[in-house]
Amino acid sequence: FVFKLTVAKQxxxxxxxxxxxxxxxxxxxxxxxIRSLDGGQRFARKSTRRSIRLPETISLSALYLSMxxxxxGIKELKLEKDKKVFNYCFTGTSVIDWLVSSNSIxxxxxxxxxxxxxxxxxxLQPAGDTSKAAAEGLSDTPFLDLVDAYYYFPDxxxxxxxxxxxxxxxxxxxxxxxxxxxxxxxxx
Numbered sequence: 001f002v003f004k005l006t007v008a009k010q011x012x013x014x015x016x017x018x019x020x021x022x023x024x025x026x027x028x029x030x031x032x033x034i035r036s037l038d039g040g041q042r043f044a045r046k047s048t049r050r051s052i053r054l055p056e057t058i059s060l061s062a063l064y065l066s067m068x069x070x071x072x073g074i075k076e077l078k079l080e081k082d083k084k085v086f087n088y089c090f091t092g093t094s095v096i097d098w099l100v101s102s103n104s105i106x107x108x109x110x111x112x113x114x115x116x117x118x119x120x121x122x123x124l125q126p127a128g129d130t131s132k133a134a135a136e137g138l139s140d141t142p143f144l145d146l147v148d149a150y151y152y153f154p155d156x157x158x159x160x161x162x163x164x165x166x167x168x169x170x171x172x173x174x175x176x177x178x179x180x181x182x183x184x185x186x187x188x
Contacts, residue, residue: 003027019159064123074098085161089127092149115143124151
């Protein structure tokens with residue numbers, strides 16, 4: 001789950017993610033930033049609260065903690081789609097159902113807006129091809145209220161078995177040299 005980033009000064013930087021989907025998300029976000037900067041645009045992540053106009057009374061972090069509650073939160077499941085097994089994830093429909101049942105929203109349309117905010121702020125992550133395509137802007141909304149759109153909590157231990165999307169193989173001989181700094185990546 002390693003990828004290499006070569007900067008203009010011909011310095012190589014290696015990043016290691018905890019699992020394939022996390023690595024792919026980092027690569028996608030870095031490519032988006034590079035395209036933005038190459039196009040002469042200033043790269044800055046917009047705040048979801050301003051762009052979607054969430055009420056000030058809604059705390060996404062408090063909502064996230066409620067969703068993760070082992071007793072009353074969203075149940076993480078082992079789901080299967082297209083010969084892939086997704087562990088510790090849930091469907092888009094179960095998120096909206098939970099938001100409705102917890103009285104966090106009045107209707108499913110509000111739920112889509114709130115779930116999209118949770119997704120764009122990193123509290124939820126897309127797991128399957130359907131949800132990833134929507135999150136990348138290939139759908140009307142970044143979050144999908146569908147039973148075949150899978151999502152997961154970033155700190156849940158999510159992993160996918162049988163995933164064959166790993167096209168680029170990094171050769172072992174590229175990993176020579178001295179470790180300059182060791183640590184982990186944080187994404188908010």
